[in-house]
Amino acid sequence: MPFTLTARHLASIAGRTTPLMADLAHWMNQLCQLVEIDTPQEFCHFLAQACHESDHFVTLREYASGRAYEGRADLGNTQPGDGVRFKGRGIFQTTGRANYLQLGIKKGHRDLFINNPELLEQPEYAVWSACEYWRTRRLNDIANHADTDVLKKKYRGKVIDVSPVEYISLAINGGYNGMDERKKFYARAQQVLVEPSAVPTPRGLPAAPAKPKKRSAPARKKLAVPARQSPASKLASLAPAPGQTIHSGTLTAINGHLLTVVMAKGKKQTLETSALRGLKPGVLIAWCEEDCGRLRIGERWRKVRKIAPVQR
Numbered sequence: 001m002p003f004t005l006t007a008r009h010l011a012s013i014a015g016r017t018t019p020l021m022a023d024l025a026h027w028m029n030q031l032c033q034l035v036e037i038d039t040p041q042e043f044c045h046f047l048a049q050a051c052h053e054s055d056h057f058v059t060l061r062e063y064a065s066g067r068a069y070e071g072r073a074d075l076g077n078t079q080p081g082d083g084v085r086f087k088g089r090g091i092f093q094t095t096g097r098a099n100y101l102q103l104g105i106k107k108g109h110r111d112l113f114i115n116n117p118e119l120l121e122q123p124e125y126a127v128w129s130a131c132e133y134w135r136t137r138r139l140n141d142i143a144n145h146a147d148t149d150v151l152k153k154k155y156r157g158k159v160i161d162v163s164p165v166e167y168i169s170l171a172i173n174g175g176y177n178g179m180d181e182r183k184k185f186y187a188r189a190q191q192v193l194v195e196p197s198a199v200p201t202p203r204g205l206p207a208a209p210a211k212p213k214k215r216s217a218p219a220r221k222k223l224a225v226p227a228r229q230s231p232a233s234k235l236a237s238l239a240p241a242p243g244q245t246i247h248s249g250t251l252t253a254i255n256g257h258l259l260t261v262v263m264a265k266g267k268k269q270t271l272e273t274s275a276l277r278g279l280k281p282g283v284l285i286a287w288c289e290e291d292c293g294r295l296r297i298g299e300r301w302r303k304v305r306k307i308a309p310v311q312r
Contacts, residue, residue: 149164
């Protein structure tokens with residue numbers, strides 16, 4: 001039976017909670033097993049890289065503008081504006097026209113991500129793109145080595161000795177950027193997934209309640225004082241309840257209270273909503289299949305009076 005991830009696992013590895021974690025854990029459980037990432041050890045390596053690349057699971061889009069990639073032939077950026085248009089997205093920060101094109105071909109729709117690069121900011125595609133990268137580089141084979149194994153890796157024309165976590169980091173990043181942090185997240189993932197008794201409680205998540213001691217006589221009840229909720233917990237609590245079917249897409253037009261959204265494979269959906277503040281064309285939004293009173297704008301969920309598809 002495949003190992004099941006939870007948002008709490010991601011929060012313990014990252015050391016914080018973020019609004020993306022529930023969706024990412026859901027899609028990792030759906031997609032990782034398809035490329036045989038299905039054991040705690042394999043997830044330790046996979047999540048260590050994803051946690052670094054996504055800045056603790058905070059973002060699915062590179063913070064930089066992407067201008068530094070302009071004209072990079074090795075990334076397939078041959079047209080003006082390619083650097084910005086095809087900057088890093090997804091939990092492994094897929095970068096460059098050539099890589100976006102290859103993902104579309106694998107999906108059976110050649111220009112899917114060329115025409116809609118923001119799709120890789122949706123949790124489903126953010127995870128799927130990383131799974132494809134992992135599969136095509138055969139990184140599961142490396143992840144299942146013992147940590148003490150010394151592996152050979154060709155790097156900048158030379159064969160060097162590396163550990164498994166260093167090998168995978170070089171394969172994903174192409175260099176030593178963030179190597180220490182990747183190793184830190186790997187060690188923390190080992191504690192969380194392989195040695196669960198050693199898991200520290202992350203900021204924003206309540207500690208497990210202690211078992212009450214037996215008393216010979218009933219004690220007088222005391223009114224519990226609610227703990228102050230951290231900002232991270234407040235954001236996480238706005239996410240829909242588990243089990244809800246979530247859809248997402250890029251907002252392309254606003255007409256009164258009607259929104260036009262482009263979803264996967266170029267499918268268009270019209271939504272009716274009471275929420276207009278913060279909405280503008282180009283932003284990524286998500287909603288429940290049945291109105292759950294929640295709308296995600298960018299990476300944050302918010303309460304709304306109504307958000308529902310318009311049946312045509």
